[in-house]
Amino acid sequence: MRSGKVVKALSIVASVAMLAGMSACGGNAKSSSDSNTITWLSARPASEGTIKSINAIAKEYAKKHPGFKLQFQNISDRNSYNQKLKVLASSNQLPDMWDADPDPYFKQLVSNGKTEDIGALYKELGVQNKFYKISTDYPKLDDGSLHLITLSANAEYFFYNKDAFKAANITEAPTTFDEFLQDLPKLKQAGYTPLAVDGKDQWPFYRYLGMLPFRETGNTYLDQLKDGKVSMGNPTGKEAIEFLKNVSQYFQEGFTNTDATASLNLFKSKKAAMTYDGTWDLPELVGPDGNLKSDIGYFRMPILSSKDKTKPTDFFANSGIGTAISKGKLTPTLKDFLKYFFKNYGDVAFNKYATIPSVKPDTESGAPQVYRDILKDIAGVNTYAKVWDVQLDSNTTSVLGRQCQSLLVNQGNEATFISSVDQAIKQNKESK
Structure with a gap:
């Protein structure tokens, strides 16, 4: 379910084609550890500033790491996305990364051992303090565990x-x-x-x-x-x-x-x-x-x-839909990319694509005043409304x-x- 505006659905033909293609390109059947390709099933439209920011960072990372590739599959119609996610999960074919809300179905996937511990990842990479409080609080489950990477601060x-x-x-x-x-x-x-x-x-x-x-x-x-x-x-x-x-x-x-x-x-x-x-x-x-x-x-x-x-x-205030990492898919390649990503995402998203990120930007030099004001509001939230x-x-x-x-x-x-x-x-x- 979306914590915000629902985007226009893809055409039926495009949706069917994309859904069919997912089985071949991502899942537990073929681990991303076999190559430098990371697969990501996304519920966000490709035109969104968040996706543009990720692609821009991945492009820069690839220049320094020949052979690296981040492969997105975007299914922006939420109903189609949720149906596909359930099919992949039930058939043990989840890609390396996939979007999800911290809802009851996701909690079930966590209980079934389908996800990596994102809280532990943040601690290992030393980035837990780089996020706005809302961006780590919102996706936490009732037991306080964190299994979703968030990209926005809405x-x-x-x-x-x-x-x-x-x-x-x-x-x-x-x-x-x-x-x-x-x-x-x-x-x-x-x-x-x-x-x-x-x-x-x-x-x-x-x-x-x-x-x-x-x-x-x-x-x-x-x-x-x-x-x-x-x-x-x-x-x-x-x-x-x-x-x-x-x-x-x-x-x-x-x-x-x-x-x-x-x-x-x-x-x-x-x-x-x-x-x-x-x-x-x-x-x-x-x-x-x-x-x-x-x-x-x-x-x-x-x-x-x-x-x-x-x-x-x-x-x-919320962090929108988050992204999980499939259990066993947190390879050295993915971990190294995420370390690079967390270092650069705040500045790229905020200053280049006017997107309010989950990661605090180091500078706000390129942001209009309204964005700066909203960041102060987000930083000032003590208890967010669920x-x-x-x-x-x-x-x-x-x-x-x-x-x-x-x-x-x-x-x-x-x-x-x-x-x-x-x-x-x-x-x-x-x-x-």
Whole structure:
């Protein structure tokens, strides 16, 4: 599951061809120790700054190590990727490296001995302090172990149209949820869609659900919910559902069928006053100088009160999808490349490709001010808000998504929402 914008799917023909090719080029059947070729199955699009940075570093490394080759297989449609990953894992054909979220399925692969210990690798290479805290905390499993290399440090914000706020006589961005809820009808009365949302991919629903519980309990409510220790219908859960219902009346018409691109375009065209999104979309919101366009502002997740469990500087920040190394594939070649990679990635990603990396850059000389400001926000997170669609198992997440859509278009009710989610969690617990 994606902690952010879902990219456009590959064409069916291209996907099938790529999926078929993976069996031949990567897996336990042929170890990368036989050559200097490293295979990497990636869920990221090849056009992403992260991939461009990796390829640029690999190219420089190859100049110093003749014969070295980093071979990517990109499957950017997440459903297709997840299906392929499960096929490879079940047939013992995982490539050297492969992308994954720290979700229940990945935890199962770790338990089955499919991955290398990344925490031990970082310690061996002496790079554990080179990463932003969020980039090593986010992918850790419940037992504190680390089995994923992260490449990004993402932050999520409310981006807003300054002209829309001015038209609605809103003089400053809200800092509390009370102010936020008071601003929404003002923006609607001023002729704007208050909130553009990517309803088709559903992940923003889970963020809105998680905001109040995070401010009230930190991650405790979500942790207890996924373990079946509390109900979706306890006071905190009901408050979360009510908040989502409340803000949904300010989403654009037909929001359940609006994808990420259309939602962002609604905001960029100034038809929507705000959108909740992540720093992965910064390239769409900046001007020629790399800074945010002058008519766009942003603010962090609001607070409830001074009694919140979390600080105002704590919010939804994550490291996106991570990368695992198959057990037994951490060869001297791969280890040496990764040492070189960790040394150079922060600077290359941040200063050359305007990508916010997991590794701290040594210099920020080439970065626009907005990127520097966001890095300070990321570095200032003490407790990050866990992502519901990563913490919950895939079936429960599917149930949650369907119930959100049904409830928000007035085809469902709160009681059904609660019982369906609780039952899905119970079934997941009983299946283990």
